[in-house]
Amino acid sequence: MNMKQYAIEFAVMLSIVLVVNLIVTFLYGLIIHGTGVLDWESALTFAISLGIILPWVRQREKKQSEK
Secondary structure, eight states, rough: OOHHHHHHHHHHHHHHHHHHHHHHHHHHHIIIIIIOOOHHHHHHHHHHHHHHHHHHHHHHHHHHHOO
């Protein structure tokens, strides 16, 4: 996997995970605490870590299936 393809997969995964995580934390705060607050710190941390890990795992699975 070249760096351009990895960067594209990273950006796509980062944006998807970030949006989903922000929606979930907003709804959790709204339902449980009664205030809809976005938790940007945990959302960015989670999105960056999954943005790195998931494309790497997908690349490893492709290599295993080719063998």
